[in-house]
Amino acid sequence: MVRLEQVHKAYGKTAVVKGLSLEVAAGQMLALLGPSGCGKTTSLRMIAGLERADAGKIFIDGREVNALPPEARGLGMVFQSYAVWPHKSVAANVAYPLQLKGERDLAAKVKQALSWVRLEALADRMPHALSGGQLQRVALARALVASPKVLLEIAALRARLGTTMIYVTHDQGEALALADQVAVMNRGVIEQLAPPRELYERPKTPFVAAFVGGANVLPGAVDGADFLSAGVRLRLPAEVVPLQGAQSLVIRPEALVVGEGETQLTVVASLFLGHATEVRLDVAGTMIRALAPAAVRPQPGERVSVRISRAQLF
């Protein structure tokens, strides 16, 4: 339904999006996930036609749309600020895309769209009398009312819809829970494009591991069956192939077992989370996090033994 081929965008000399390629099938939901400034919003705006791509091609429904202005692309969009027009009532906001299409039966269609977001009762209200959450729902109803080919979203989303969707977020939990595919972006490129489970279980880069699973990333080198990070020796788990030339070791907090193993590390802090304890440990100046059972309560300054149960080398 939507396909991007080697899309580039720069503002002046700063390249914001570098060679972006992706594809979203009809009815699927893609999340663009990444830290602020990674180019995800710019990518969405290029799909919408609000920014022009410097190079590369954008296809919607099989048709190249690079030269098409936003109004000719047949999309729906929910903006971060919601962009609900303050001089129009809720119903008038939602009716607008239909009016431009010259559709009849406005009232019925508006009513139906408002019922999707459970706002029928507020149809005649003006936007300044609504809460933030209600405004968001007005924006969603407005984006959906004219049955767009693709729905683009920057605002926070709480539900899945039947339409093809591209959705921008920096919240990894939301992306993993809702999307069919997640594109993790960093500095203008996609680091990995995969279904949520694969992304979590088999991250392709340390960045994806750190951003999606909150993994620890330690710099260093493989030394025999161990990993040496700034003089600290860590025993690699048996199933990890000690790849020569690896530069970083990625360990999820839940794969770091406190109280077992040979490596001794100093506790920096110990945070009680309720269901567990997050133990922060010092590895020669780099802080790593381990998730321990709630009963484990090491004191700061204490030396504890640590074992790695699972890890990845890059």
Next chain:
Amino acid sequence: MNRLLLAGAVLLIVLLAAFTVVPIVVLLVRAGAGEGDSLRTLWSDPDTLHALVNTVVSSLGAAAISFGFGLPLAVVLERTDLPGRRFFRAAFTLPTAIPPYIWAMGWIALANPRAGLLNRLLGAGTFNIYTVTGIAFVLGGAGLPLVMLPAAAVLARIDPSLEEAARVFGAGPLRTLLTVPVRLALPAAASGAALVFLFAAASFGVPYMLGVAASPPTPTLTAQIFRAHQMGPGGLWNATALSLLLLMVAVVVLGLSRLLGRAGRTPLLSGKGLKHRELQLGPARAPLTVATALLALGLIVAPLGAVAVASLTTPAGHFTVAHWGQVLTEKSTLQAAANSLWLGLSCAVIVTVLGLLLALVRRRSVLLGRVSELLAAWPYAMPGTVLAIALLVSFSRDLRFVFFERFALVLALFNTFALLLIAWVAKHLAFGTRNAAEGLARVDHSLAEAARVCGAGPLRAFFHAVLPQLRAPLQAAFTLTFLTCATELTLAVLMMPPKQNVLGTLVFELQSYTNPAAAAVIACAFVLFVLAVLGLRALYESRKAEAT
């Protein structure tokens, strides 16, 4: 599409420059060329020197008076629990809507040395408004909002936590008020006072009405320029040379105020929805209320009341309503009112539309934006008299633009309403650009983008999503421009086609030469009109506030 827009913007800017920058260049060249009396003889003439001194002294006085009353009023009305603040604020803002010469007429009726109402009450000669002090006083009162409003705006926008911090560190409420908000509002008030100086030095009606009747006469530069202009074609060159002097005064003051403003600028002022704690006046509440009320009575109510009384009095001092019917149905009055109406409305429409266009250009291109901003700001800062003389000199019949040595282009605008309209638009364009730019800055780009994605083209998106958000600032620009032009005098008195009048020039002629009582009737009618407009607007606003 973008190229077309760019070309349009450039064309617009070139056209603007043709009517604002070119005339000033012509003025400089022609004054330098020294037709008529030479620059040196004219500038060393004791009359010129006298006028220069009068201008500077009365303007300094006016600035001091506006500052002295304006800043305390801003503090008291914005930051204390004084009763009736809304009323007082409206009263002291009135001079923005009522032209200065009407206040001068009020003070003439109150304090002219022989027949003034005050002097009749307190004995002849107690007050004499026909002095430099009198000019400074009237202009200071008329300029009061120029200090009070910007100072009040800053006071309303200061981050409350700054004051809370002062309180926590041990300063009492009064001390906090003086050391934080008042200190931060000082630069705004000071640059407001500099504006009052410019406004006073450039004003014509007040110093002419008060200075010419004085004995000995106390002319200011604007009055001298007017007099030179009245001398006929030769006089225009003397007027040009004098204008150059006035322009220099204005440029010096403008430069000084820029320096002042830069030194005192504070970046701490922030956002919206701030709630300030009001200073509880306690036992000082009653005396301060009385003092404020007396000030409003003296500065605002008394002169307007005196104009009303003058409109109802025969030369012999008897009460009559005959003037009203007579004056308001007179052909000359109706003619002048019609001229003011159509010229004022045209000017307001052009200023609003051009202001919006320039503000849009500013959003698209930084460079063109800067240029257009300057083009709008500089005629506003320039004395009206200078602008008028510059346009007259540039478009007089003997100046031809010759292209390729063949085509002579004579813009025969001299002595037409068109030239006056151009001058008014140039002078007040800043109202339009400022309001439109501030309004646009508050409209998020996503409102138009949302309309685009919904299927609207760029023009439709602008008209459907952006323009409706600009209604209030554009309405304000329109109203302000219309009210200002409807009674404009300084430019009109120099540029009026022969045997024609607008309200300003008619009132001026009646007051100065023929029939002050008739002038008072028209002035009074105008004041009533303004009060009605403002009252209706206040009513509409409060209705709207209630409805939401």
